[in-house]
Amino acid sequence: MSKVMIIINPSSGKEKAGKILPNAEKVLGEMYDQVTVLKTKGEGDATEFAKEACAKRYDAVISMGGDGTVNEIVNGLAEQEHRPAFGIIPLGTVNDFARSLGIPLNPEAAIDIIKDRKMKESDIGKINDRYFMNVLAVGPIAEATYNVSVEQKTRLGSFAYFMEGAKAVIKKNPFPLTVEHDQGRWIGEAHLLIATMTNSVGGFERLAPDAEVNDGKLHTFIIKDLSLPLLLKIIPSLIKGEIKEHDEVEYIQTSKLHLSTPEDIKVNIDGDEGFLLPVQATVLHKHLRLLVPDTASAE
Numbered sequence: 001m002s003k004v005m006i007i008i009n010p011s012s013g014k015e016k017a018g019k020i021l022p023n024a025e026k027v028l029g030e031m032y033d034q035v036t037v038l039k040t041k042g043e044g045d046a047t048e049f050a051k052e053a054c055a056k057r058y059d060a061v062i063s064m065g066g067d068g069t070v071n072e073i074v075n076g077l078a079e080q081e082h083r084p085a086f087g088i089i090p091l092g093t094v095n096d097f098a099r100s101l102g103i104p105l106n107p108e109a110a111i112d113i114i115k116d117r118k119m120k121e122s123d124i125g126k127i128n129d130r131y132f133m134n135v136l137a138v139g140p141i142a143e144a145t146y147n148v149s150v151e152q153k154t155r156l157g158s159f160a161y162f163m164e165g166a167k168a169v170i171k172k173n174p175f176p177l178t179v180e181h182d183q184g185r186w187i188g189e190a191h192l193l194i195a196t197m198t199n200s201v202g203g204f205e206r207l208a209p210d211a212e213v214n215d216g217k218l219h220t221f222i223i224k225d226l227s228l229p230l231l232l233k234i235i236p237s238l239i240k241g242e243i244k245e246h247d248e249v250e251y252i253q254t255s256k257l258h259l260s261t262p263e264d265i266k267v268n269i270d271g272d273e274g275f276l277l278p279v280q281a282t283v284l285h286k287h288l289r290l291l292v293p294d295t296a297s298a299e
């Protein structure tokens with residue numbers, strides 16, 4: 001008997017979730033013998049539900065929520081003996097992971113993608129004992145994202161993160177950073193480090209145009225100077241996908257990273273507050289099977 005579990009965050013995307021669910025249940029009911037719907041009540045629920053889906057050998061798990069819900073589900077699926085296929089119906093504000101897979105941001109269109117049953121093996125990242133799909137970030141700009149309120153997100157979307165980030169740039173100084181990677185070691189002062197597994201970060205779909213979800217790499221950008229005049233120069237290159245060409249940006253492709261600093265700085269993991277440095281990150285290559293659009297399914 002084939003089984004699918006829908007994990008839905010009712011707080012994500014306002015009333016959208018309730019409106020979309022009946023159609024998702026109908027479509028999945030035509031594909032699988034059994035459809036289980038589990039609603040999250042708070043932090044950690046989606047991880048527990050995903051672990052249960054592995055233990056009970058579900059064929060697929062579908063996320064209905066934002067990047068936070070995707071991240072929690074990945075933490076439940078990672079390194080389990082049986083890992084169900086993973087589908088995403090995006091309901092959040094930014095939805096970077098859906099963007100990088102070409103999954104439509106319109107939830108109804110995303111349901112149609114799942115119907116096609118096209119799969120792609122995807123990498124996930126591991127940092128200490130946590131897992132991530134999208135991005136690690138270190139620096140005051142990354143920390144500023146925690147100040148974005150739900151109200152700001154609803155009103156401004158991803159621009160809310162950008163505004164808080166810009167404020168942090170104006171106020172803060174660079175910090176000393178050591179980055180150990182596949183090719184050696186970088187030591188210097190930085191304003192921001194971004195290590196991404198996917199091309200889309202903070203809704204900027206061309207931040208890392210070379211990144212593929214299954215290339216085994218963390219695409220690492222070290223931004224060495226970010227005074228306001230430089231920031232104004234960097235923004236156009238960010239939009240054009242040329243940030244790595246910038247003199248003040250160091251670009252490293254690596255399968256593992258060790259980050260350290262003498263200061264008390266925490267790493268941001270897929271948009272949420274993570275561990276104090278030092279941290280060690282690695283890529284688990286082609287670890288999950290994702291339900292993706294036809295155009296993205298070729299290996």
Ligand SMILES: Nc1ncnc2c1ncn2[C@@H]1O[C@H](COP(=O)(O)OP(=O)(O)OP(=O)(O)O)[C@@H](O)[C@H]1O
Binds near residue numbers: 011070092093
């Ligand atoms: N029923 C609930 N009520 C309030 N918060 C919840 C509930 N269920 C889960 N959460 C919290 O919501 C967080 C995830 O939100 P999610 O990312 O899915 O949506 P979002 O915030 O709208 O999207 P985005 O991250 O793109 O802004 C989880 O970390 C979890 O702690």
